[in-house]
Amino acid sequence: MDDITVQCGQGIVNIRVGAIILNGDKILMASNSDVDYLYSVGGRIKFGECAEEAIKREVLEELGVALEIERLGIIHENFFYGSDKKLIYEISLYYYMKMNENDATFKTENVENDRREFYEWVDSSDKRKMYPDFLYEKAIDPSKGIIHICTDERLKEVK
Numbered sequence: 001m002d003d004i005t006v007q008c009g010q011g012i013v014n015i016r017v018g019a020i021i022l023n024g025d026k027i028l029m030a031s032n033s034d035v036d037y038l039y040s041v042g043g044r045i046k047f048g049e050c051a052e053e054a055i056k057r058e059v060l061e062e063l064g065v066a067l068e069i070e071r072l073g074i075i076h077e078n079f080f081y082g083s084d085k086k087l088i089y090e091i092s093l094y095y096y097m098k099m100n101e102n103d104a105t106f107k108t109e110n111v112e113n114d115r116r117e118f119y120e121w122v123d124s125s126d127k128r129k130m131y132p133d134f135l136y137e138k139a140i141d142p143s144k145g146i147i148h149i150c151t152d153e154r155l156k157e158v159k
Contacts, residue, residue, distance in 0.1 A: 001046035001047050001048050001049065002046065002047050003043075003044035003045070003046055003047075004044055004045045004046065004047055005044060008089070010086065010087065011086060011087035011088060011089060012082070012086060012087075012088045012089070013088075013089050013090075013091075014044060014088060014089070014090040014091070015044065015045045015090075015091050015092075016042060016043060016044045016045060016054075016090060016091070016092045016093075017042045017043070017044075017045055017051050017054045017055040017058060017092065017093050017094070017095065018040035018041065018042035018055070018074075018092055018093070018094040018095070018135075019040060019041040019042050019055055019058070019059050019067070019094070019095060019097050020040075020073050020074070020094050020095060020096045020097065020135075020139045020142075021041065021059075021067070021097045021099055022096070022099075022139070022140070022142070023099070023121055025123050025124070025140060026121040026122060026123045027121070027122060027123075027135070027136055027139055027140065028041060028119055028120070028121055028122075029041070029119070029120060029121075029122050029130065029135075030062070030117055030118065030119050031117070031118050031120070031128075032115050032116060032117045032118065033115060033116045033117075033118075034115060036128070036129070037128060037129035037130065037131060038122060038126070038128055038129070038130045038131070039130070039131045040094065040131070040132075040135060041058065041059060041062055041063065041119065042055060042058045042059075042062075042092075042094075043058045043062075051093045051095075052069055052095070055069065055093075055095045055097070056068075056069065059097060061110075061112075062107070062110055062117065062119070063106035063107050063110075063119060064106055064107040064110075065106045065107075067097040067098060067099060068097070068098045069095050069096070069097060069098070070095070070096040070097060070098045070142075071095070071096050071146075072093060072094075072095055072096075072146055073094050073095060073096045073139060073142060073146060073147065074092075074093075074094035074135075074138060074139065074146070074147045074148075074149065075091070075092075075093055075094075075146065075147070075148045075149070076090075076091070076092040076093075076094065076132055076148075076149050076150075076151070077089070077090075077091055077148075077149070077150040077151075078090045078091075078092065078132065078150070078151050078152075078153075079151070079152040079153055079154050080151075080153040081153055087154070092132075094135070094139070096139075096142055106119065107119065108120070122136070123136075124136060124140075132149075132151070134149060134151075
């Protein structure tokens with residue numbers, strides 16, 4: 001199955017999922033050997049699977065544990081420019097995942113496509129750039145129901 005990434009005129013549409021995995025006041029985030037920022041565990045939905053299937057698959061592929069979904073927490077619509085300056089419209093569904101003591105032994109690193117990915121717990125004191133930049137702030141209080149956020153890089157000057 002192919003990732004849901006569709007050419008649309010001069011731009012691209014992506015549909016993806018992200019995991020919100022909390023441990024007290026910390027959230028599990030990913031980084032890799034090619035970047036200097038943090039990002040959510042997750043990835044693109046594959047054509048033919050629903051979002052819930054996708055986040056379970058992504059968590060299993062990346063962390064090596066089969067976590068259950070607690071609930072949908074954040075819907076994020078994001079307009080941004082890719083490395084080739086092409087406009088991307090991305091819809092991301094972030095799910096709170098249930099983690100118990102038995103799940104605490106997930107992988108802390110993964111190698112995929114010759115890229116080493118790392119997973120670590122971060123809290124509000126971590127000053128590294130995080131994508132999406134609101135994730136920690138919005139996800140740390142799971143009692144708020146479903147949050148919808150739209151960000152638009154087109155509103156900023158692009159060089």
